[in-house]
Amino acid sequence: MHLIIDGYSENQEILKDEDLLAKWLESYPARIGMTRISTPYVVRYMGPELHDWGISGFVFIAESHIGIHTFVERNYVNIDVFSCKDFDAQRAIEDFREGLQLVKLRSCLIDRDWPQPESVAVNPPGFTYHE
Amino acid sequence: MHLIIDGYSENQEILKDEDLLAKWLESYPARIGMTRISTPYVVRYMGPELHDWGISGFVFIAESHIGIHTFVERNYVNIDVFSCKDFDAQRAIEDFREGLQLVKLRSCLIDRDWPQPESVAVNPPGFTYHE
Numbered sequence: 001m002h003l004i005i006d007g008y009s010e011n012q013e014i015l016k017d018e019d020l021l022a023k024w025l026e027s028y029p030a031r032i033g034m035t036r037i038s039t040p041y042v043v044r045y046m047g048p049e050l051h052d053w054g055i056s057g058f059v060f061i062a063e064s065h066i067g068i069h070t071f072v073e074r075n076y077v078n079i080d081v082f083s084c085k086d087f088d089a090q091r092a093i094e095d096f097r098e099g100l101q102l103v104k105l106r107s108c109l110i111d112r113d114w115p116q117p118e119s120v121a122v123n124p125p126g127f128t129y130h131e
Numbered sequence: 132m133h134l135i136i137d138g139y140s141e142n143q144e145i146l147k148d149e150d151l152l153a154k155w156l157e158s159y160p161a162r163i164g165m166t167r168i169s170t171p172y173v174v175r176y177m178g179p180e181l182h183d184w185g186i187s188g189f190v191f192i193a194e195s196h197i198g199i200h201t202f203v204e205r206n207y208v209n210i211d212v213f214s215c216k217d218f219d220a221q222r223a224i225e226d227f228r229e230g231l232q233l234v235k236l237r238s239c240l241i242d243r244d245w246p247q248p249e250s251v252a253v254n255p256p257g258f259t260y261h262e
Contacts, residue, residue, distance in 0.1 A: 002135075006258075008246050018249050036169065038174055043146045044170055045194050056168075061200075063176050063185055064209070071194065072176045076241050078195070080211070091262065106258040114147050115239060126257060127137075127237040128223065 002064075002112045003089045005079040005096055007105030014100055015070035018042050018055050024099060025059040025066060031095070032087045035062040064112075073076060077102070082112065132245045133195075134220045136210040136227055139193050139235030144232055146208060149186050156190040156197060157196035157228060162226070163218045195243075202237040213243065236257070 009015055025040035038060035046053045051073040058067045063081040071077070077100060081092050093107050110126070140146055143251045156171035169191035177184045182204040193212040202208070208231060212223050224238050241257070 003135050004133075004241065004243070004258075006243055036262065037176055038172070039171070041172060041189075041191070043169055045191075047193065052194075054185070054194055056194065056196070058172075058189055058191070058196060060172070060187050060189070062175075062178065063183075063187065063202065065187070065189060065198055065200075065248075067196055069194050069196075074244070078147075078213075080213075081208075082198075082211075107262045108241065108258045110135065112135070112137055114207070125237045126137075130228070130236045131227050 001086055001089065002082040002110040003087075003092055004082065004108040004110065005081070005093060005102075005105055006077050006107075007077055007079070007097070007100070007102035009077060009101050010103045011101040012072055012075060012077070013100075015075065016055060016072045018044060021068060021070075026058050027097070028058065029066065031090060032041070034066075034083050034085065034087065036060070036129075058101055067077055073115045076123040084113070132154055132215075132217055132220065133211065133241040134218075135214040135239040135241065136208075136212070136224060136233075136236055137238075138208055138210070138228070138231070139206050140208060140232050141206070141234045143203055143206060144230040146206065147186060147203045148174060149188075152186055152188040152199060152201075156188050156199070159226070160190065160192045160197065163212075165197075165214050165216065165218065168193055169190070202255035215244070225262060 029036040042057040054070040067080040160167040173188040186199040
């Protein structure tokens with residue numbers, strides 16, 4: 001299950017805080033029953049233009065990952081919570097809404113497991129199937 | 132632009148090769164015009180059951196990432212190519228098809244930029260918009 005969240009935060013201080021992001025990535029997987037298998041990786045990106053910068057963070061969980069990319073000057077953030085195991089997506093949305101103080105957000109849930117490629121019947125919509 | 136690829140490879144040797152995966156993540160961003168901003172991170176996951184193992188790899192590119200998760204015994208792989216900049220998704224699909232010897236694959240392209248949250252008119256379908 002791959003939960004995608006894009007949102008706008010009302011708090012730039014959160015979006016620029018590398019330590020906070022690292023701590024979140026370290027502790028969050030366990031809170032929703034995921035197994036973290038790496039330390040969090042966090043980098044600061046400075047783009048070619050002054051307004052173009054942000055923090056990116058990532059952590060491996062068992063066979064999948066959580067990733068966060070912030071665009072500080074736009075107050076914008078992209079979040080991916082991707083896990084082989086099912087998890088409570090609605091709770092994750094609320095956790096990120098609260099944790100990153102998102103005032104506007106959208107989400108999309110994608111089933112990344114594709115157990116029977118031979119069976120057209122189980123192919124979910126939204127994907128293009130390539131011969 | 133976030134390109135999701137799920138697929139089945141005919142070559143387990145590729146899916147279990149940590150070095151190959153790391154080299155791919157190191158060199159691939161430049162090939163499609165992306166700016167890599169970290170070294171590749173690659174981990175081997177051994178699950179609680181013998182058949183449950185694989186390689187996960189990840190690299191930061193400017194404000195986004197490429198991630199790969201392999202499930203060796205199932206010949207299955209999940210790939211994410213997520214970039215702020217536009218890139219040739221069709222080419223990326225073909226590159227991964229060839230590089231990982233995918234014999235069955237599906238893809239999904241998601242626009243992760245959400246420039247005007249106030250404007251309902253530009254909201255793409257596929258997302259749930261939260262108040």
